[in-house]
Amino acid sequence: MRTNLLHRFSFALLVGLPLSAVNLACEQPCGDCRLSNLEWDVVQTLSPLPAVPVDPTNKYQFNDAAARFGQRLFFDKRYSGAIRVPNNGSNGGPGLLVGTKQGTMTSTSAGQVACVSCHDSKKYFVDTRSVPGNVSLGTAYTVRHSPTVVNLPYYKWWGVGGRHDSMWMQASLSPEAGTDTSSDRCKYAHFIWQYHRDEYNSIFTETPLPAELDPSHPNAARFPALCRPKANAMAPDGPWEKMPAEDKREIMQIMANQGKAVVAYENKLISGNALFDKYVAGDEAAMSVAAIRGLRLFVGKAACIDCHNTALFSDSLNHNLGVPQEGLNVPKEDLGHFLDVGIWLGHPFNSASAFSDDPSVNKVAGVVQKEEYKGRFRTPSLRGIALTFPYMHTGNFNTLSDVLWFYNDGGGASSYSGQKSDRLRPLLLTDDEIADLIEFLEALTGEPIPDQWTCDPAPGSTVSCPTP
Numbered sequence: 001m002r003t004n005l006l007h008r009f010s011f012a013l014l015v016g017l018p019l020s021a022v023n024l025a026c027e028q029p030c031g032d033c034r035l036s037n038l039e040w041d042v043v044q045t046l047s048p049l050p051a052v053p054v055d056p057t058n059k060y061q062f063n064d065a066a067a068r069f070g071q072r073l074f075f076d077k078r079y080s081g082a083i084r085v086p087n088n089g090s091n092g093g094p095g096l097l098v099g100t101k102q103g104t105m106t107s108t109s110a111g112q113v114a115c116v117s118c119h120d121s122k123k124y125f126v127d128t129r130s131v132p133g134n135v136s137l138g139t140a141y142t143v144r145h146s147p148t149v150v151n152l153p154y155y156k157w158w159g160v161g162g163r164h165d166s167m168w169m170q171a172s173l174s175p176e177a178g179t180d181t182s183s184d185r186c187k188y189a190h191f192i193w194q195y196h197r198d199e200y201n202s203i204f205t206e207t208p209l210p211a212e213l214d215p216s217h218p219n220a221a222r223f224p225a226l227c228r229p230k231a232n233a234m235a236p237d238g239p240w241e242k243m244p245a246e247d248k249r250e251i252m253q254i255m256a257n258q259g260k261a262v263v264a265y266e267n268k269l270i271s272g273n274a275l276f277d278k279y280v281a282g283d284e285a286a287m288s289v290a291a292i293r294g295l296r297l298f299v300g301k302a303a304c305i306d307c308h309n310t311a312l313f314s315d316s317l318n319h320n321l322g323v324p325q326e327g328l329n330v331p332k333e334d335l336g337h338f339l340d341v342g343i344w345l346g347h348p349f350n351s352a353s354a355f356s357d358d359p360s361v362n363k364v365a366g367v368v369q370k371e372e373y374k375g376r377f378r379t380p381s382l383r384g385i386a387l388t389f390p391y392m393h394t395g396n397f398n399t400l401s402d403v404l405w406f407y408n409d410g411g412g413a414s415s416y417s418g419q420k421s422d423r424l425r426p427l428l429l430t431d432d433e434i435a436d437l438i439e440f441l442e443a444l445t446g447e448p449i450p451d452q453w454t455c456d457p458a459p460g461s462t463v464s465c466p467t468p
């Protein structure tokens with residue numbers, strides 16, 4: 001409903017309704033920076049950022065002890081698998097090394113990568129090591145660039161291609177992801193027992209760690225050191241396939257619980273009250289005249305609001321902009337949402353699964369993989385956008401100016417998968433209008449995340465968190 005409404009608004013603005021009453025008076029002489037009633041109505045749908053929405057599938061979402069534990073896990077590198085890409089900077093970017101923070105490492109070293117390696121807490125949780133444009137490097141190259149993990153709870157689907165139907169679904173198997181931390185679910189369970197068992201058991205009182213994780217337990221063989229599922233159906237059965245269902249469930253419970261704790265942490269990473277929000281709340285001087293002109297373009301001539309709407313500046317839907325599959329280590333093809341939607345249908349951690357705290361939420365009911373999803377990616381939030389370069393799923397646009405010129409040309413022209421959205425068309429924006437839009441986007445940078453959530457709580461870290 002809302003999208004349609006906004007669509008109508010931006011269409012009305014495009015065809016040039018008269019600017020009647022003025023809601024916000026500019027102190028400076030501003031030419032065309034005053035908002036009409038209609039514009040003002042639309043602008044108010046973009047602010048303020050509301051309270052974090054409740055996710056009934058994760059009962060630990062607002063548990064502070066779980067959030068602190070999740071923060072520890074987010075920074076902890078000890079469970080990660082071996083790095084499979086030599087750290088020789090061969091992909092060109094200055095500082096494009098997982099080892100930037102960890103010092104020298106070899107291509108075979110394990111225990112060197114954590115979530116924070118690609119979602120840098122000091123850089124608005126993005127990977128800025130990859131400039132100029134590139135996909136991220138964990139234990140190997142990913143096929144996409146790392147998005148920020150700030151303001152995530154406001155999305156309806158997660159992942160760059162709409163891959164996850166909850167935030168904890170992402171975090172639950174992420175430690176095993178082959179390009180991120182390349183770990184193993186059994187190795188992870190042993191890691192939790194070795195380093196975090198008291199904290200874990202104090203939070204997950206209903207599902208404590210099984211006693212057999214203790215290496216001195218007579219039945220310690222119940223959980224092997226490694227048990228990653230076999231790579232494909234044709235491969236011979238490995239430890240995971242041979243494990244009794246109940247033992248598998250125990251391991252999966254640990255992965256789900258830790259994932260929910262990581263999400264409790266991610267729920268603390270909220271950044272609102274940008275200059276734009278202050279402006280909408282009545283502080284007329286909060287935004288420059290150029291930024292206000294940019295805002296009018298955003299909801300009008302440039303029609304950005306067609307997709308970048310709600311207080312998140314994202315419709316949470318997937319669109320194909322024709323972003324070229326080009327750049328260092330960027331794969332030649334990426335089917336986007338078409339590929340990603342297939343992953344969560346029937347996924348052991350989806351909202352309808354046995355590990356969901358409210359399977360009735362069942363977001364996956366009725367969802368199917370459609371041809372038209374090819375090459376579509378989820379609309380990213382634009383809050384904090386000045387800080388989250390490089391841009392697009394390929395990380396191939398280094399500046400907001402690059403992005404704006406891409407839109408001005410009507411999106412991409414070649415080297416993309418699927419059909420480009422018919423909503424994109426040449427915008428005929430002038431250089432000055434593009435500069436105004438950029439100034440507006442810069443006014444979307446919110447308040448910094450409090451230090452207590454960006455500091456490194458891992459033992460032995462150089463910049464550790466203060467003791468509470």
Ligand code: HEC
Pocket residue numbers: 074113114115116117118119136137138139140142143144145146147148149152155157158159160161163167170171174175179180181262
């Ligand atoms: C290689 C570096 C790398 C590491 C390590 C890594 N990520 Fe990511 N992360 C990415 C990339 C790339 C994406 C985009 C993948 C996609 O959605 O297709 C992503 C996506 C995400 C998303 C989805 C964000 C959104 O906008 O919906 C979340 C949440 C996330 N990561 C959290 C984590 C957590 C938690 C960990 C640690 C368990 C982690 N990441 C480890 C690179 C990394």
Ligand code: HEC
Pocket residue numbers: 298302303304305306307308318319320321323377378379380381382385388390391392393394400403404407421423424437
């Ligand atoms: C048809 C829907 C749509 C419209 C209209 C649209 N966007 Fe986007 N925007 C997206 C999608 C989808 C992406 C991610 C595309 C990708 O990575 O392949 C995106 C990405 C971006 C990014 C990069 C974000 C990041 O974190 O990498 C910026 C900046 C941006 N858009 C700004 C704008 C502006 C400014 C306008 C108006 C000129 C606009 N968008 C119009 C859907 C849209």
